[in-house]
Amino acid sequence: MVAEASVSERRLSIPNNPITGVVLAIPAYFAGVWLGNLFGLNDDQNTGVILGYVFATAAFLIGVGFLNYPLERLFGWDVSPVSVPNENRGIGRFFRLSLDHKVIGMQYLITILIMLLLGGIGAMFIRTSLLTPDSSITPPGQYIMLIGLHSVMMIFITSAVIVGPFGNYLVPLMIGARRMAFPRLEALSFWVVPPAAVILLAAIFWGGFPTGWTGYAPLSEQAGQGMDSYIVGFGLIAVALVSSGVNMLATIIGMRAPGMTWTRLPIFVWGIFTTSILGLLAAPVLAAALVQLALDRTTQTSFFLAANGGSNYLWQNLFWFFGHPEVYIFILPAFGIIMEIVPHFARKPLWGYRTAVVGLFGVALLSWFVWQHHLFVSGIAPVLRPFYMLSTELISIPTGIIFLVTLGTLWRARVWFTVPLLFCLGFLFNFLIGGISGVYLSDVPTDVTLHGSYFSMAHFHYTIMGGEIFALMAACYYWLPKMTGKMLSPTIGRIHFWWMFIAFNSTFFPLFIAGILNMPRRVSVYNPALQGLNDWVTISAYFLFGSMVLFAANVIYSLFFVSRPALANPWHARSLEWQVPTPVPARNFERVPVIVAGPYDYGDPNARPVADLGGLVGATGGG
């Protein structure tokens, strides 16, 4: 037996935890800097800084425990995998390398929420700077640093904010698996995120980086050492995307319970599946581009220097080949959440389940053929413009299908207006505006006019914050009772929703107007005639930040002060994750369940229970 054979007399006796990791990382950083400066080909310390970050990250991961397994293999010790996690329930499991997908999901959630707070504080600084039309509050150099840190931090967060916490926690439960396919890979996908965030923030000590999240060359070649934080931090996120993609796809393909056919797969799992394909294939291209940028900055190669045989368009092509699928990495799991939650509260089957799956795949497929619309004003060959305009506009079709599936599910339903459903409705409203404004930007003449203005900024905030973050909130209110065992206050939740919904629209809708009036992005100085509009937006942004503080207060209040225990299935939902006890047992299911019906068979009194669970909590019928 594999599990029995795993008992070993010999194990590396390093105390593996994040503290060991930090203790090892600090000297490793200085060792890297020293080596880089010793052998670096130029005198601007980039080699040292990049090597320092790489060494520090490697040392941190070693300290956490990632080298134990390969070393024990190399020593010929017993390393047979412990296939099913069997961990204690102590709080300490959240602060060390864990192979339990539920622990990793919670680790992700806390980390991402802290990062969201930091990114949000950055946004508040940016909006405060824009209270005046000149640069009297924040000098231009500091302003562009704030833009860079806010944007890249938010990209890090939104890459993982749903797949990380909810994908890791829920996918095995939803498909009837007792673990993830590759728990070490899953853990790695999490443990590279904190170093990525720290390295990104370390850019502050080098004066930040001037490129925003796109890192365009040749500006990125000329930038100071803060750019090295961008390179290594983004590289680590690429590692997280690939390792998460391999793990999620292998789990969904290979670990579905008997009876969990592809047509019974919860739609959220389909969302994670399509997202994982995009992350798996797009992130390596980004990694290649980042290596090239690092080589240009350290060994003075010339990938992006036209005078020396390179091309700055090479960066733009490679970056956006990753970058546009990346925006669907943000939104596809959000679609999954919305389509997952709505049927449960509409008490109706998901309308057009198969069509919705086709829609998810349609978006994922088309996302590979649109990247050059980001280059419409950069010098793309004019003959290519119609193709990329058309392919971008085509994406609105599968997206529209997903939208209609959700609306069709709500049509004539007796809706249970819970807090999660309110956030789903908020998502639909916001994403409609974000999506329609995106169609304008896909159109060449409009894009040429509005590119680089606040119009495009408002567009992607409507899709990402109005879309993905609203879906995140829906997911938190819906699934945190299962994950924490405590119900969040619905009263505070409703106040939170309306506060956030109004403040969000009050913040970002006026920015469409600012964009049409030619207010440029990434510049702290603007036309004084727009000051009133900007002051309105800034005050609204403070309120928006306040709504997030209220959410944090609700979580703390509900978990630690009121402590209202959650029932195993407080929403009377059919899907599999709600059929197991709360808190979820270490091995999820007593035995691998047998799935006998789909998760959305609501409204049919004769619907079979979703699964034979062999003695766990009774499965919900179709009522």
Added chain:
Amino acid sequence: MAVRSQAPEVNPEVALDARLVGIGVWLFLAADLFFFAGWWFSYFYLRALNNNQAWIIQGLTRPNKAYGLVVLLLAIGTAVVYWATTRVAVRSLLFQLLAPVSLVLGLAACLFQGYEMWHLGFGLTQGGYPSVFVGLTGSWLIQFLGAVGWLATVVAQYRPARDTVLRPHSAASFSWILLFLAAVGAINYILLYLVA
């Protein structure tokens, strides 16, 4: 052989593990293919643009084709020897004998490639081609070195009740990674040494 006599029975957990490892390897290779595709795109893009006539500047000392061929043959040898032995059976005497040979070939490929990169014959600032050569070859070398490191652990685990014996499917699936890297090495050789 003692190793063979202690081989455990296949149970459902092992069968599941075999299926997952098989899926995981192909997924990883898909990701890695896109990584190298990014490099190959860069190669063709810069070569086609030839900005400032500086893809290959006049008088550039090209890398030695024969030397590159040696590295390539060593890499192919590593992959093919390992792959062929896993096709026979991981729990066989043949594997016990030839897997270390494969490891030695792999180490030799890394050493030769490392030596070549240390003695390039051209400066990194001398145009687009040197940039792509260093980046693409370096990326391949790092990955191949990592694969050889893993191969060392596979060899080290060839003992009774150890991983290579308990999970032969894992050792067998790993052969696809070596084969993939050898194929990438062959493409790189054609691009960088023969048609640049």
